[in-house]
Amino acid sequence: xxxxxxxxxxxxxxxxxxxxxxxxxxxxxxxxxxxxxxxxxxxxxxxxxxxxxxxxxxxxxxxxxxxxxxxxxxxxxxxxxxxxxxxxxxxxxxxxxxxxxxxxxxxxxxxxxxxxxxxxxxxxxxxxxxxxxxxxxxxxxxxxxxxxxxxxxxxxxxxxxxxxxxxxxxxxxxxxxxxxxxxxxxxxxxxxxxxxxxxxxxxxxxxxxxxxxxxxxxxxxxxxxxxxxxxxxxxxxxxxxxxxxxxxxxxxxxxxxxxxxxxxxxxxxxxxxxxxxxxxxxxxxxxxxxxxxxxxxxxxxxxxxxxxxxxxxxxxxxxxxxxxxxxxxxxxxxxxxxxxxxxxxxxxxxxxxxxxxxxxxxxxxxxxxxxxxxxxxxxxxxxxxxxxxxxxxxxxxxxxxxxxxxxxxxxxxxxxxxxxxxxxxxxxxxxxxxxxxxxxxxxxxxxxxxxxxxxxxx
Amino acid sequence: xxxxxxxxxxxxxxxxxxxxxxxxxxxxxxxxxxxxxxxxxxxxxxxxxxxxxxxxxxxxxxxxxxxxxxxxxxxxxxxxxxxxxxxxxxxxxxxxxxxxxxxxxxxxxxxxxxxxxxxxxxxxxxxxxxxxxxxxxxxxxxxxxxxxxxxxxxxxxxxxxxxxxxxxxxxxxxxxxxxxxxxxxxxxxxxxxxxxxxxxxxxxxxxxxxxxxxxxxxxxxxxxxxxxxxxxxxxxxxxxxxxxxxxxxxxxxxxxxxxxxxxxxxxxxxxxxxxxxxxxxxxxxxx
Numbered sequence: 001x002x003x004x005x006x007x008x009x010x011x012x013x014x015x016x017x018x019x020x021x022x023x024x025x026x027x028x029x030x031x032x033x034x035x036x037x038x039x040x041x042x043x044x045x046x047x048x049x050x051x052x053x054x055x056x057x058x059x060x061x062x063x064x065x066x067x068x069x070x071x072x073x074x075x076x077x078x079x080x081x082x083x084x085x086x087x088x089x090x091x092x093x094x095x096x097x098x099x100x101x102x103x104x105x106x107x108x109x110x111x112x113x114x115x116x117x118x119x120x121x122x123x124x125x126x127x128x129x130x131x132x133x134x135x136x137x138x139x140x141x142x143x144x145x146x147x148x149x150x151x152x153x154x155x156x157x158x159x160x161x162x163x164x165x166x167x168x169x170x171x172x173x174x175x176x177x178x179x180x181x182x183x184x185x186x187x188x189x190x191x192x193x194x195x196x197x198x199x200x201x202x203x204x205x206x207x208x209x210x211x212x213x214x215x216x217x218x219x220x221x222x223x224x225x226x227x228x229x230x231x232x233x234x235x236x237x238x239x240x241x242x243x244x245x246x247x248x249x250x251x252x253x254x255x256x257x258x259x260x261x262x263x264x265x266x267x268x269x270x271x272x273x274x275x276x277x278x279x280x281x282x283x284x285x286x287x288x289x290x291x292x293x294x295x296x297x298x299x300x301x302x303x304x305x306x307x308x309x310x311x312x313x314x315x316x317x318x319x320x321x322x323x324x325x326x327x328x329x330x331x332x333x334x335x336x337x338x339x340x341x342x343x344x345x346x347x348x349x350x351x352x353x354x355x356x357x358x359x360x361x362x363x364x365x366x367x368x369x370x371x372x373x374x375x376x377x378x379x380x381x382x383x384x385x386x387x388x389x390x391x392x393x394x395x396x397x398x399x400x401x402x403x404x405x406x407x408x409x410x411x412x413x414x415x416x417x418x419x420x421x422x423x424x425x426x427x428x429x430x431x432x433x434x435x436x437x438x439x440x441x442x443x444x445x446x447x448x449x450x451x452x453x454x455x456x457x458x
Numbered sequence: 459x460x461x462x463x464x465x466x467x468x469x470x471x472x473x474x475x476x477x478x479x480x481x482x483x484x485x486x487x488x489x490x491x492x493x494x495x496x497x498x499x500x501x502x503x504x505x506x507x508x509x510x511x512x513x514x515x516x517x518x519x520x521x522x523x524x525x526x527x528x529x530x531x532x533x534x535x536x537x538x539x540x541x542x543x544x545x546x547x548x549x550x551x552x553x554x555x556x557x558x559x560x561x562x563x564x565x566x567x568x569x570x571x572x573x574x575x576x577x578x579x580x581x582x583x584x585x586x587x588x589x590x591x592x593x594x595x596x597x598x599x600x601x602x603x604x605x606x607x608x609x610x611x612x613x614x615x616x617x618x619x620x621x622x623x624x625x626x627x628x629x630x631x632x633x634x635x636x637x638x639x640x641x642x643x644x645x646x647x648x649x650x651x652x653x654x655x656x657x658x659x660x661x662x663x664x665x666x667x668x669x670x671x672x673x674x675x676x677x678x679x680x681x682x683x684x685x686x687x688x689x690x691x692x693x694x695x696x697x698x699x700x701x702x703x704x705x706x707x708x709x710x711x712x713x714x715x716x717x718x719x720x721x722x723x724x725x726x727x728x729x730x731x732x733x734x735x736x737x738x739x740x741x742x743x744x745x
C-alpha cells in the first residue's frame with residue numbers, strides 16, 4: 001500500500017510533465033523570458049495580422065520623450081487576442097510609445113483592481129474595461145471629452161448611442177467606445193428546420209415570437225423532454241431593452257442632475273407580465289439564465305438572446321447551423337448597449353498625449369472594423385459600415401448583418417455609480433418573478449425603491 | 459477452554475457488521491460514483507474534440523484522443539510560469555499558516571495569560587469579515603510597502619487565517635492536560651511541550667489543516683490578481699480564468715488545464731491521506 005501511493009504520486013507527476021515535454025512550446029518557455037498571456041497570444045495572432053494587416057500605425061515622430069504606457073484590458077479569448085495584436089501593431093509602428101499590456105481579469109475583477117489602484121496612484125495609464133466612465137467622470141476627469149473634439153478623431157462619425165454610453169451622469173464624454181455589443185436573438189436553424197418552422201418571415205414583435213415559441217413547444221416539447229423554446233443569458237440586459245421598447249425609461253435625471261429610477265410604471269408592468277407569461281407557458285425556464293448558453297449549445301433550447309460577440313465565439317463551435325433574427329420588440333425597436341470602453345487614467349500630460357495616440361489608433365474606422373469582424377463586437381463608426389471587409393462579411397454572414405443592422409436603434413443611459421446595483425436588483429426581481437415569489441407590481445416597486453435608497457445613500 | 463470475555467462482543471459486532479455490509483457497500487458505491495463523476499467527466503473531456511464536448515446526447519468516450527488540448531494550454535498561457543508561481547506561493551503560505559496556527563492554537567488551549575478570551579473572540583469574529591471588505595485596505599498597505607508585483611505581496615497578506623487556528627484548537631483541546639503536565643514535570647519548557655508532546659499527538663489534525671490550507675491557497679484568485687500585473691508573479695488561477703473567459707466554448711482546453719491544475723492537490727492529498735483518515739477515525743472514537 002505504501003509503495004502503491006508512491007507509484008500513484010509518481011504517475012501523477014509524470015502525467016503533469018508529459019504534455020509539457022511533448023510541447024515544443026514548453027521548451028521555449030523554459031529558455032526565453034516568460035511572456036504575458038497577452039504577449040503569448042501575440043505570436044499566434046501576428047500571423048493573423050499579417051494575413052489581414054490593420055491600418056498602418058502612426059510612424060511620424062513628434063519631438064517628445066518616449067513614453068511607456070501601462071495598459072490593462074478586461075477581454076480575453078478571441079477578443080483579447082485581437083486587442084493584443086492591434087496593440088502590438090501600434091507598438092511596433094511607434095518608436096515613441098511602448099505598451100506594457102496586462103490582462104486584468106473579468107469586468108468585476110478589473111473594477112476592483114482599478115478602484116484599488118486609483119487609491120494608491122498605481123493605476124494604469126490606459127484601461128479597456130466595463131463602466132469606464134465611473135473611473136474618469138466619477139473623478140471629475142473629462143480629459144477624453146476634450147480629446148475627442150480634435151478634428152482628426154471625427155467624433156461625429158461615432159454612433160450617437162455609443163457616445164451616450166461614454167458619459168457620466170449626463171455631464172459629458174469621458175471615455176471612448178471600444179468592444180461594444182448588443183444582444184442578438186440567435187436560433188438553432190437545424191432544429192427549427194427539422195421541426196418544419198419557416199423562418200423566412202421571422203417574428204417581429206414579442207407577441208409574434210411568443211406564438212412561434214408556443215408552436216415550437218407543441219412540436220418539440222412535451223412530457224419528459226428537457227426542451228425550452230427561449231432563454232436569455234443576461235436577463236437584466238434584455239429586460240432594460242424591453243422596457244425601452246415599451247416606452248418606459250429606465251432612469252431619469254431630475255433638475256439637480258440626480259438619478260431617479262422609473263421602471264415601475266404601467267409600461268414596465270406590461271413588460272414584467274409578459275416576462276412572467278414566458279415562464280408560465282413553459283417557453284422559458286425559471287431561473288436558468290446562468291445555464292442558458294449551455295442549454296442552447298447542447299440543442300435543448302431553440303432561441304437565445306445573447307451578446308453579439310458570441311458570433312465569433314460560437315463560430316464552428318456548434319454541431320447545428322446557427323441563425324439569428326433581429327430582436328423582437330413591443331412598440332418600437334430599441335436595444336440597450338453593453339460592453340467595454342477605453343479610458344485614459346493617467347494625469348501626466350505627455351502620457352495623456354501618447355495614450356490618446358494609442359486610443360485614436362484603435363478606434364480608426366479601418367482598425368475598429370477589423371476588431372468588429374474578428375470579435376463580433378459592433379462597429380463604433382458609421383463609416384465602418386462602408387468598409388469593404390464589413391460589406392463582404394455582411395453579405396456572407398447573416399449573423400453579422402443582424403448584429404450590425406441593430407445599430408440603427410441602440411441606446412445607452414448615462415453611467416452612474418449604482419448601475420451595477422441596479423442590474424443586480426433587476427436580476428433578483430426577475431428571479432423572484434419567475435419563481436412566483438411576488439406580484440409584478442410589488443417586485444417592480446421594491447426594485448425601484450431599493451435602488452433609490454442606494455442612490456440616496458450615495 | 460476458558461471463554462475470553464473480550465472476544466465474544468467482538469464476534470457479535472462482526473456478525474452485525476456482516477449483516478449490514480451490503481447496504482454499506484451499495485451506499486458507498488453510489489456515493490463514490492457521485493463523487494467520482496465530475497473527475498471522470500473532466501478527464502474524458504480533456505481529451506475530446508470540440509464537437510464531442512457539445513454533442514447531444516452526450517458522448518462519454520472521445521471520438522479521437524486529442525493530446526493537443528494539453529499543448530494548446532501551453533500555447534494560450536505561460537502555464538509553467540503560472541504553475542511555478544502557484545507552487546512557490548502556495549507552499550510558503552501553507553507552511554507559514556500552519557506554523558502560525560500551531561503556535562496560536564497552542565497558546566490559546568494550553569497557556570494562561572491575560573486577554574486570552576478577548577483575543578479568541580477577536581480571532582473568531584474575523585471569520586465573519588468577508589475578503590472584499592479588507593481587500594482595499596490591504597492593497598493600500600501592500601502598495602505602501604512597495605510589495606505590488608512581488609511574491610511577498612501575494613504571500614504575507616494571506617498567511618494569517620483564523621480557520622486553521624480554530625481547527626487545530628479543537629484538536630489540541632483534546633490532548634489531556636495530564637500529558638502536558640507530566641512533560642513539564644520531566645523538565646520540558648513551553649516550546650518543548652509543543653514540539654515533543656502536542657505536535658506529535660496532533661499529526662492528523664495538522665495534516666487536515668495543511669490540506670485545507672494548501673487547497674485554499676492553491677485556488678486563490680482575486681488577491682493575486684489584484685496585486686500583480688506582471689506575468690512573472692501571476693498564479694495559475696489567473697491563467698485558468700483567462701482561459702475560461704470568452705473562450706468558454708473551448709471546454710476541452712479548459713478541462714485539460716484543470717486536470718493539470720489539480721494534480722498537485724491530489725499529490726498533497728495522497729501524502730496527507732493516512733493522517734487525515736486517522737484524524738477522522740480518532741474524532742469518531744472520542745465520542
